Amino acid sequence: MNKKIVALVGSTGQLGKLIANALLDKGAELRLLVRAESRSKVAELEARGATVVEGALGANDADALKALVDGTWAVVSAIQGGPDLIVDGQAQLLRAARNANVHRFIPSTFSLDLFKVPLGHIVTSDWRRQFADLAESERGDVEVVHILNGGFLDRSTLFGFIDVINPETGKAHVWGDGKVIEYWTTYRDTALYTAAAAVDERELPRALAVKGEALDFWGVVAAYEEASGKKLEVETLGSMDDLDALINELSSSGMDNFRKFLPLMYYRSTLNGEGALDPLYNDLFPNITPMTIGDYVRQEGL
Secondary structure, eight states: OOOOEEEEEOTTSHHHHHHHHHHHHTTOEEEEEEOGGGGGGGHHHHHTTOEEEEOOSSTTOHHHHHHHHTTOSEEEEOOOSSHIIIIIIHHHHHHHHHHTTOSEEEOSOOBSOTTTSOTTSSHHHHHHHHHHHHHHHHOTTOEEOEEEOOEEOSTTIIIIISOSEETTTTEEEESTTOOSOEEEEOHHHHHHHHHHHHHOOSOOOSEEEOOSEEEOHHHHHHHHHHHHOOOOEEEEOOOHHHHHHHHHHHHTTTTTTHHHHHHHHHHHHHHTSTTOOOSOOGGGOTTOOOOOHHHHHHHHTO
């Protein structure tokens, strides 16, 4: 495989920094789009050989985007934010990539299978679907590949944002019967799969689904208990209809309760199976051995 030039936007974030390091580990020549005031955040990446292009996604940064993507094999986005970035900003980046004859574009999808989730069920997934639809009509010859990893198997998500398990209280939370398979992947492994996909010379699926662990809720609880040596108290919070009603109540006032209803939306689409990852493509990258829930719990001392 020839050395590839890869451009990355969003390298100052948690996932973006992991993707950047994974690309450097694979020998890619890495370019980063970074605001001037944030350059210190990528000092370690620069020290490893990454090239910084100062700029941002915005109307006044066309020259910076051209410098970022010219001559690159792939462009990867790990940005986070609202529709101004997820839709408009990534559209600007994709157009720059198309004009530069970039081979592959990996947008900031990184989720359960949002192509199966009904519109309106997860607000932030709707924005990513909107971009995905736009990308299909505007990509030209660029291959757009969406990385789907389920939920993040990390302190910040499975053990935090979505609150499946709270190690501090010793409780696990579920609606319904918890018998649907859930898909969880660490940030680290998501980054490894993304970097591998970015430089791969094969034609890849549009929806590239990979997983670290696939278990139902009760399997997640059992994996945590076995790895931690701790017994969890399971709280069944109601039926799936009750969860729907709670989300509808919280979201009825618009975005005022955004931080309350968004994790419930993600958990609903996990618990009812509508965001299931199928088919999975782990086998395309046999050199990656993803962490299980037990691996992560033991590593983190949870």
